[in-house]
Amino acid sequence: MAQPDEPQPTVVPSCPLPSKICDVLRSDRPRSCCGMAMAGFRTSKYQVPEWHRRNAGVYYKAFTASEEAERGRAESQHLMKHAAASAQRAQEYSKTTLGQRLQDIHFWRVELQKEIMELDAETNLLAAQKLRLERALDATEVPYSVVIDNLECRERRQPPDLVIDEVERQLLKEADLIRDIRDLLKRTIIQATTQIRSNRIQKENCELDWSDKVETYHIDDKCVSYCTDSTNVQFHPSSVKFEENASTPKSWAQFSHDNISSAEQEKLASVQLRSLINSIIHDASEDLRMQRAAVNEAFDNRCRELDDAKFRLEQHLQQILKDIVDEEANIVNLKKAIRDKEAHLKVAHTRLFDRSFRPNIELCRDEPQFRLISEVEELTVFLEALKRKLMESEQNLKNLEETRMKLEKEIAVKANSIFIDRQKCMSYRICYPVDLEVASYKQ
Template sequence: MSAQVLISRPPAPQSIPAESLPHRTVEAPYNTGESSSSGLATAGFRTAKYLLEEWQQAGYTSFYQAHGDRDRSERSRHEAKQLAAECEARAQRSQADSTKKLGERLLDVHYWRSELQREIRDVTAETELLLQCKNRLQRALDATHIPFTISSDNLQCRERREGGELVRDGAELELLKEVDLIRNIQELLKRTLEQTKQQISMNRDAKEKLEMDWSDKVEAYDMDDKCGRYNNQSTNIQFHPNSSKLEDNTSTPESWAQHSHENIYRAERERMASINLRSLIDNILQDTSEDLRSQCDNVNSAFARRCEEVEDAKRKLEHHLNKTLEEIRDQENNISALKQAIKDKEAPMKVAQTRLYERSYRPNVELCRDPVQFRLVSEVGELTESEEFLKQKLEEAENCLRNLEDTRMSLEKDIANKANTLFIDREKCMTHRTRYPNMAKLSGYQ
């Protein structure tokens, strides 16, 4: 009993097999001899020495305790070593996987960065081409001011035609068509120019979004490339305890790729719209320049025909004027001859009347109505009648002469008006129209 009280060590660990422990059982004997320390009076107290069995029991207990402690320590070392190896392997696998993921991410970023860069290059080139088309439109619009000025000046010049020459002929109708055509073309070019400016603005907006996305991806690529180069031997690594949390405004890989895809899609859409607009601009400039030149040719042809008509009419009028002048000269000679004929009848009239007057003084029965008397009376009547006929014819000739003079004046006025018309159409209008722009200028190339 006393031995059990003195030795209070923990039992052997259960993990140690029972077979490995010594199979010795030591029991503390209950001494009843003179050296015995048992008894009620000595309960709880020891004598100066332990019993041999107690010493042996204490030794065995220490052996058991040392063996168990070593076993636990060895197992703990083995587990710690195995855990450290597993943690090291897992850390290396995690780091390798993270590096691999960074490499894959770099490939994705590089792909979208390349796509964005390609689209930026294409949009920039397309915008430059559209700017050239815009400049062509502006030059073509500026070039239409010259034809409009020429047509307006032609109409104003032709308002200075005089008399019956102020007529709405084919040339004027073609000029009016040309003015309306130029106004319509100017309105079309202005609308197209405004549409081109809007498209350029949309191209630049799309390019700006692409450049911002590209810049972000360049920065992200550099960061991920820098992160991918970090290793355990890097000197610029340190602890960042709060870096492992996810931000609220982060995107997902799907939304990240969708963002770049939408930017590229929008840029491609604007680029295709720009290409279609450039094609439309080319067609518009080609059609408008052809229409203007065609109408210019129509006006020039109308002017040429009108000048030929006026020239032909002027030649005919000049021919009639020459004939009229000849007739006036002949009529003046006729009037002079009639006047001379009337004057020439004065002498025969005087002779006949003098004869009648002298014979009226015949005496008595000699005052006879003889054949001479009748003939003299008849002669006076004939002369008087002839004189009346001549005066009537003279009056008619003078009327004809006045009519011829009026005709001459009218012909000369018509000839002058036609000469003025020819001067306006040929010297003013047609000469001015030689400054009409060519096809290249009307198309905006100059």
């Protein structure tokens, strides 16, 4: 009767064995006697060769696993040593590069700080020069008011002396000069203000760059201090990438170089502007001083001319007054002479009249008659001549009186002109600032 199917024994896969182990053929598997209770387990016993062969397989597997484990340990040791050395080298190289980077940052930081200090000092100097300009501009107000007052005062001269003389030309020139100086000072103040603003903007750019350098220096200095024993290190996988807006070393250095170069340009422009301001104030002061001297000289010359003209007029007035006295005396004498001649004429007329009553033949044209007629004619001629001379003398006296009044008026006009030029104008010019350059330093 056929036996029911029994589970097949597990076949151990063949594997190479050491040469000293002989291959043993396994005999047919024995039948199981345990039934379903031993299902899945071998029920027959192994043969001795099979037992040796199986032990040999176990030995080989153990040997192979041990060999592989030993090789793995050796590789692990080598890898660990290599990784440790490489990591140490990488960390040291990174530390070195950070140190070099710190030197670069320190260099640009020092350069920027130096440039900031120099630019700030230059800006302060330029601000002081701007203040000088403002004080110089304020100092020009007094000369300008003096000049305008002089021109207005001289407009009150009376028409005979209301002339465009050298004084007026010099005063107009001085007024134009002061206006030009004031316009120049105002333009220079605007230019200085613009340059100060540019200096401060560039200083702010350098300060921002310097501040970034300081912050970066602290960050990199902290990074240099990091080591494997640091307690504040941790993983940041997301930081292992380049930022899109990151600069290159060339652009980084160029940025600071450009800032310093721009600051140098602004500083040079500021130095040139300060030199220009000094020249402007000095030249303006010199021009004002020379023009003031020219105006004062013109005033002196004009006052001397007026004094001389007034003196001459006074001399003429004295002569006219003397002539008036003499002419008045002459008129008195002429009138007296006319009265005397009229008395003589009356006598002659009376004689002729009385002799015209001689009777008959006595009415003779005798010598006395001819003499009386001749006397009347002679006296008539003298009287007419004296009367004409009296009329001429009276007209001369009238002319002398008119001349006297004209001379007195001219003298009064000259006195008024002298008063205006000497007392009103020249005395007011005493408060004229002597030196605009000195005035620019006064508080």
